Amino acid sequence: MPVAHRVARTAAGPEADLPAFVMDHDVLTHRQLAARAAAVAAGLRAAVPARRRDWLADGARLLAVATGNDPCFAELLIGATAADGACAVLDPQWGHRQTEAVLDRLRPDLLVVPDGREDLRGVAEALGVPVLTADGRPDGYGAWRDAHSPADPARRLTAGEGTSAFLVGFTSGTTGVPKAFRRTRGSWRTSLSLGRSVPGMGADRATLAPGPLAHGLSLYALAECLSAGVAFHGLRAFGPAAFTERLAAGGVRRLVVAPTMLTALCAAAGGRRFPGVDTVVTGAAKLPPSLLPDLAKVLPDARITEYYGASELGFITVRELGGVRDATRAAASGAADGRPGGLDVGVPFPGVELQVRDGPRGTVLPPGGTGTVHVRTPLRCDGYLWDDDEGYRVDGAWATVGDMGRLGADGHLHLVGRGEMVISGGLNVYPSEVEQALAGLPQIEQAVVTSVPDGYLGRVLVAVVTGPGAAGLTQARLLDLCRPSLARYKVPRRVYTLDRWPLTSSGKIARGVIDRWIADGDARLVPLPSGDDRGTG
Template identity: 45%
Template sequence: MPFASRVLRAGLSDPDSVAVVLDGTSTTYRELAGRGARVARALRELPRRPRAPFGDIHLPSHLVAVLTDNAPQLPELLVGATSGDGACALLDPQWSAAQTAEVLRRLGPDLLVTQRARSAAADAATALHIPVVMLDGDASAPDSFDGWLAAHCDADPERELTSGDDDSVFFVGFTSGTTSTPKAFAMARGCWRTSLALGAPFFDTATAQVSAAPGPLQHGVTLYALAEALDAGTTFVGARRFEARELMRAVRAHRVQRLSLVPSMLHALCRDTSPGQPPLETVTVCISSGARLDADLVTRAARLLPRARFVDYYGASETGFISVLQHPLGDRGKGVGHPFPRVEIEVRDPHGRVCAAGVPGEIHVRSPYVSRGYLWAADETRMFAPGGWVTVGDQGHLDADGTLHLVGRKGRMVITGGWNVYPDEVEAVLRTIPGIDDAVVAGVPDAFLGTALVAVTACSGPGGPPAYPDVVRSCRAALPSYKVPVRVYTVPALPRTTSGKVARAEVDDWLARAHGGDSPLTELAPRPGRPS
């Protein structure tokens, strides 16, 4: 991370303050700086593997890959590995063994740090002659992380925890993969340094003393929340996995003021709050990303977090912040807000021409937060274009006042009966219907329409799912008839990725098996006819 010197400063000025709490294990700034310095020293003494540039992207002289859950050692690994000109790649525990092996082969790190439960990854690294260090197990074992650091107990934080150049790569991140090799992107230190500085007024990083983000650190929301806290010299509270009641207990115990999560987590917090349970009074700002916050969820969340200001930002791991929406308690606000400071936004038609206000097209952005690019060729249309402009394929439009509105993803558009439908718009309507917690809309083959629009809804409330006619009535009140799902299925909960987003590929698999008897989906009610 681009904050090793900040950790050092806090370790010298306020050494006994708590830097990180992960799964109940607390680490002070003195401990974090000391152990981070040992990691930095140990990595610098490793033999360097030959590493060719990826196009015009040069990775630093030392690179460590980390494959673990939210282990307590992860923050010190991040601090030490990214000190000076070092870089860290966080691999996703949800990848298959084949995906992990392929990423290691392409990336060629100087070291893999993992857990004994990831033996397949360790075997793949060994076959590639990549040294392996294990986070768990006996400290006397030759591959033990603690044993590896013990040889560097004399590492001086003031000597080891240094700042790298703004243009140097400090982090290799990955897009979500399904079965293909995940795409790797390289982020430069200056990108995060700039966004951390300019984001403070929006996200209260300079005033809040305790932040919490319950997701895995491999994913942007949680990782950035950790960076914000350490950059400000405050406390970060995390967990090995998200569990709503555990998060509520942690918020109360640590008097959390900043809460960073995705909407599905916020929904779970609201859902699992027992009647009569006191609200979370210490939270003053709730930061959401990954999907749009709908008005109903904001209203319910405001009852649980009565003192909180809600901030909703739009962006992607590769682009950083694009827009930010600040709104009063319980008020959804317009679109996804205005451009984040120093972000330029253009909406372009299929011919690359800039669209007029209100006209939808593909969203392109240019900013100092954009990553250096992909390390290996993307398996879809390349997002990086000449002139510094970038697109992730999202469709939307700009109002005359500069407010950005999202329509959906270009790759997710469904053509049904000759009409173009973006599932995001239909999903937003479905989430407003009483009894529906969340929804996914997709297209399935249909002899009459070519592709039929169907919905999978999560309905976990005591009243059960709504009746199909009620769903149709609500959709017709807000949407044209061709956007009304012709079939609606229900499940207790939608499958999630480790970052809390809906695992759409798994939902697609459920739909493909819906009539074979081995799918968890239940159709709400037989349809007497197609919506018209």
């Protein structure tokens, strides 16, 4: 972690005995966290041989952590990334084959797995990777750490070089094997510094990030808290009841959440209000405007900041919605997304520059032109360790992940697609544009739009929607409702609703599962009736 030295500094100051890392009911103070992290750093240096890697400093160790949201996560991360060491954060929700493929490519110097996951231990041992289990057994992680205690945080938790890699993160791969990217300390140090000027983005108050620490949303929130010396709160496993009860216990003023988590909170609140929460930071997906009225009841005093980013690029834009009541009124008046169409994701994050370029020629387009979003940023990753993705391209100081968008005259970026344009009947359609239009209807709260092959048109759009009036819609009625915002050819030919969205471990809608259900004709998808004989042709 590029903030290991800050952890040592906080542990030596007046806040040493205040909570630093809280996972459910397990609490580590700043002093305890620093002491444990220092022992991890000492143990890695003294007892773990280092493989040579051309992207790590000589002698630096790579620790892989697959514990998920365990109380030991923070100490492992901090200890592993002290000085010029590095940490790979593996997702314990991966399947056996994914984990095996990642470990085979990565070959970390040491792996820590959660209790009860002997399958992960077996995979690692078969590959010759040393492994510890996070439990109380004599040969487990706790005993290993204690064998290297006490260790001096001031000596062990030192700052590494800004150009050195400290983190191996993962994003989805086209082959099914997660792609591994590496981040330098300098990129996160710059991000943390610039973020302090954005309302909500600086962790100056106790923060709850209830999602998986294996994903960037919660992991970065942890870095913010450690850098600022304030308490980080997490949940071992996200659930609406656990989320609600944690807020009811008090002590948390800032939330860092995916929009689906806020939807779950509103559904589970049961009339309870949490006025102690004054800041909400949301990312990973667009916050549905239809959620704001319910959110205003549950978090009446919160101010909302949402951001758009990418694993490879870091923060790209930020949008301040202001107080939740003001944001609700703005959404109701139709002012929430402004012009010139597409999802308004705000203005460039501090230190970030944007260009929209014409795809075939690479010409920089004027405001209002739709093209590929390019970013010049000090926050981008340092490249992939394997399987470079065509979606992430670098052109000198500029880079892109292939997202499509427009820049407004006011500097706001409007996304119109995530690089997945559909050609239907010879016409170009961006599914995210259709999703935005559907989610803007009062009957619909969330929408996922995809496409399927069609013998006549090539491909046709298919939507899955939920919301207070989704089940009562017909295809014909949906066409009428979409007329003000969508051309007729952009209205999905088939529309389904369902009782519950399938979610990824990070709280996003599992789009791959939706695609599979559509292809398989899964009974969990309920088709909307046609309503009359007009169709949507």
